[in-house]
Amino acid sequence: MGKNFKLIKINENTLEFHLTNEKVSYLFRVMENNRQLEHLYFGSAIRHRHSFAYLTEREVRPSNNMFEGDHTSSLEHIKQEYPVLGTTDFRYPAVRIRYSKGDRISEFQFDTYRLYQGKPALEGLPAVYSEDEREAETLEIVLKDAWSDVSLHLFYTIFRDYDAIARSTKLINNGEYAVYIENAMSLSIDFPDSGFDFIHLNGAWARENHLERNRLLTGIQSVGSVRGASSHVHNPFMALARPETTEHSGEVYGFSFIYSGNFLAQVEVDTYQVTRAMIGIHPLEFSWKLEPGKSFQTPEAIAVYSGHGLNGMSQIFHELYRNRLVRGEWRNKERPVLINNWEATYFDFNEEKILEIARNAADLGIELFVLDDGWFGHRDDDTSSLGDWFVNRNKLPNGIKGLAEKIHALGLKFGLWFEPEMISKDTKLFTKHPDWMIHVPGKRVSHGRNQFVLDFSRSEVVDHIFELMDAILSEARIDYIKWDMNRYISEPYSVALPSDQQGEFFHRYILGVYTLYERLIQKYPHILFESCAGGGGRFDPGMLYYAPQAWASDDTDAVERLKIQYGTSLVYPLSSIGSHVSAVPNHQVGRITSLQMRTNVAYFGTFGYELDITTLEAEEKEQIRRDIAFFKEHRKLIQEGRFIRLLSPFEGNETAWMVVSEDRTEAIVAHFEVLAKPNRPYERLRLQGLSEGKKYQINEDKPLRYGDDLIQIGLLFGENFTDRADEYWAKEKRKDFNTRLYYLKALDEERE
Ligand code: GLA
Numbered sequence: 001m002g003k004n005f006k007l008i009k010i011n012e013n014t015l016e017f018h019l020t021n022e023k024v025s026y027l028f029r030v031m032e033n034n035r036q037l038e039h040l041y042f043g044s045a046i047r048h049r050h051s052f053a054y055l056t057e058r059e060v061r062p063s064n065n066m067f068e069g070d071h072t073s074s075l076e077h078i079k080q081e082y083p084v085l086g087t088t089d090f091r092y093p094a095v096r097i098r099y100s101k102g103d104r105i106s107e108f109q110f111d112t113y114r115l116y117q118g119k120p121a122l123e124g125l126p127a128v129y130s131e132d133e134r135e136a137e138t139l140e141i142v143l144k145d146a147w148s149d150v151s152l153h154l155f156y157t158i159f160r161d162y163d164a165i166a167r168s169t170k171l172i173n174n175g176e177y178a179v180y181i182e183n184a185m186s187l188s189i190d191f192p193d194s195g196f197d198f199i200h201l202n203g204a205w206a207r208e209n210h211l212e213r214n215r216l217l218t219g220i221q222s223v224g225s226v227r228g229a230s231s232h233v234h235n236p237f238m239a240l241a242r243p244e245t246t247e248h249s250g251e252v253y254g255f256s257f258i259y260s261g262n263f264l265a266q267v268e269v270d271t272y273q274v275t276r277a278m279i280g281i282h283p284l285e286f287s288w289k290l291e292p293g294k295s296f297q298t299p300e301a302i303a304v305y306s307g308h309g310l311n312g313m314s315q316i317f318h319e320l321y322r323n324r325l326v327r328g329e330w331r332n333k334e335r336p337v338l339i340n341n342w343e344a345t346y347f348d349f350n351e352e353k354i355l356e357i358a359r360n361a362a363d364l365g366i367e368l369f370v371l372d373d374g375w376f377g378h379r380d381d382d383t384s385s386l387g388d389w390f391v392n393r394n395k396l397p398n399g400i401k402g403l404a405e406k407i408h409a410l411g412l413k414f415g416l417w418f419e420p421e422m423i424s425k426d427t428k429l430f431t432k433h434p435d436w437m438i439h440v441p442g443k444r445v446s447h448g449r450n451q452f453v454l455d456f457s458r459s460e461v462v463d464h465i466f467e468l469m470d471a472i473l474s475e476a477r478i479d480y481i482k483w484d485m486n487r488y489i490s491e492p493y494s495v496a497l498p499s500d501q502q503g504e505f506f507h508r509y510i511l512g513v514y515t516l517y518e519r520l521i522q523k524y525p526h527i528l529f530e531s532c533a534g535g536g537g538r539f540d541p542g543m544l545y546y547a548p549q550a551w552a553s554d555d556t557d558a559v560e561r562l563k564i565q566y567g568t569s570l571v572y573p574l575s576s577i578g579s580h581v582s583a584v585p586n587h588q589v590g591r592i593t594s595l596q597m598r599t600n601v602a603y604f605g606t607f608g609y610e611l612d613i614t615t616l617e618a619e620e621k622e623q624i625r626r627d628i629a630f631f632k633e634h635r636k637l638i639q640e641g642r643f644i645r646l647l648s649p650f651e652g653n654e655t656a657w658m659v660v661s662e663d664r665t666e667a668i669v670a671h672f673e674v675l676a677k678p679n680r681p682y683e684r685l686r687l688q689g690l691s692e693g694k695k696y697q698i699n700e701d702k703p704l705r706y707g708d709d710l711i712q713i714g715l716l717f718g719e720n721f722t723d724r725a726d727e728y729w730a731k732e733k734r735k736d737f738n739t740r741l742y743y744l745k746a747l748d749e750e751r752e
Helices: 309-326 351-364 399-410 428-431 459-475 499-523 558-568 597-603 618-642 707-712
Strands: 008-011 015-020 023-029 037-044 095-098 110-118 136-145 152-158 164-173 179-191 198-204 210-215 219-226 236-241 251-257 263-269 275-281 288-290 295-297 302-307 338-342 368-371 413-418 480-483 528-531 549-551 577-582 606-610 640-648 652-658 666-675 695-699 738-752
Touching: 015 136, 015 152, 023 152, 023 164, 023 577, 037 275, 037 302, 164 179, 164 309, 179 302, 179 499, 198 219, 210 558, 236 263, 236 275, 236 309, 251 263, 251 275, 288 295, 288 499, 295 707, 302 309, 309 618, 309 640, 338 351, 351 399, 351 618, 368 480, 399 413, 399 459, 459 499, 499 528, 558 577, 558 597, 577 597, 577 618, 597 606, 597 618, 597 666, 597 738, 606 618, 618 666, 695 707
Parallel strands: 338 368, 338 606, 368 413, 413 480, 480 528, 528 549, 549 577, 577 606
Antiparallel strands: 008 015, 015 023, 023 037, 095 179, 110 136, 136 152, 152 164, 164 295, 164 302, 179 275, 179 288, 198 210, 198 236, 219 263, 236 251, 251 302, 263 275, 640 652, 652 666, 666 738, 695 738
């Protein structure tokens, strides 16, 4: 066994498992006395050896030991792969099972292992995948509980081309009694020291994915969600970076969870400075009855190692998620420049208004028109109609079909907004099926934005919504769907589940969401899906498996977007980040920024517009026409290039980032200055990622420069300055929200 396996090396005698693609190594072994798993190493690649016995550290300490007479067998002091509470480990466990006696003591011991070329799919769950058997290898470790018939299966996939390890866990009950899983993390790793900063993304509605970085402290630190969605508040991601790690250098471990529901991302530093990192479904509000003969598969988690700073980590996530998480025909297709009518009209529109916007849009070069909320039932505000997915003929007398035809006749694609998981009380659906609303009978149900949530843990509910959506999609030509989800779940309960299975509700709900997505994708593979949850309330890798792009935030202000998009890019590729140019004064913060600033920010994502373009001055329309042409010319580079963050909006007045093509012959650099500076010093922006020996043309008018000199010396902003005093003092030159955009193209000639 294992002969043809290149990325997974196994020392059969010592039962040591070494996953390595020559850039990273992940190493663990079976302990000889109790056959549990001991974690040995994760990081930059080390060479394989026939024994790693020297990595085992044991010490006699004043502690509880598993085996009588043995003073070194305390699990409290052993770095583990998948820890269990009890049997001498007192730290937070990765798995917790309640057995028929009521105890929660498991002791999982190694039984066997299996190897797979490529990566097996996770049934019913989003996951990264392999397209060709040679690009990944998977190891399954089977452990059996010493005291019950439950087996634990740990899956590890290593990729040839990505410095990432995918992990998930499966529990199987081979016994005669049901057991209850109270916790099952997707990944747990014990690091030998605690010299890290804890990095995560936090926020709220309209200020998602703000980067936060703090020194790791002794004890437990965590982020998570029990809101039924991954949430605006924390993203299912965390990183452990060395204190000296910057965007461009140093070690960092990134953990990302491919799931859209409740999650916990947690770090525990124990009294011996061991750092236990884990990520998985949040154990609060989770339990799962595992009946005899049944199995439970956790979602998947990804661990990334970079020795090249935060940018290095992000680039691994970007490549992996862009190429091996996003699926379907839109994965590699250039995404259309869209216009969405939400901020242009809100609920107040009719067919003529929509067509007027669409005609203007087509004229400017926009490619997709998206009809947002308000086209169904009698929805003129947010108090009604969710669940009644029938067109409102007062607004759209020709129906969705008629409107779609007219939009297509203008040469545009047509997209439609849905909020499939929701129900308003003022609907035919609620009158007919009041019990489909999530509620605990006899107790208060809270609303969010006047709406309630459908019980997607029930298959008949999912089936019904599928039928309603299918009726529209099969009748009208629809090229794009924006799938929204505008509130969290505050009273988790399903009237269809027995009381001892209510802990399954949240997970079953998300499985229902995934089922509906999958059915729609299978039936309508041409549709481009964009996920949304009041902006970025469910911007997570789980969603990316179904919807290649996601609306990053309801905040469309260019300055706020610098932070939101910078933070989002820590994990997610530009091809997934929905970003639009909107009107000024901005509808969320009232700020007035230039069209150029708004455009340059929105370029770095899936570019589009969200304002009433019919009211713009001719000059602005001309500018937009040119901006769209520029974007189309370079969108492949923006969607597929390597994104590099240069200056952080979390650290100062300036933000800069760039995107470089894989062959380094092209790049676009953007610089943003939020507040203007008087009597400014000389400034430079050092670039990254270029080919040192190549000579680059910068825009059309700048001097030619070599890659090494742009990296070492940088762009000189003084090039933009004038030596004419009258121009210097011109009022329009002294303004806030300045931006610069550079297009770099390598000439054929290399350095002599
Ligand atoms: C949410 C979305 C917006 C818009 C509205 C419609 O807030 O994030 O983009 O679709 O709902 O109600």
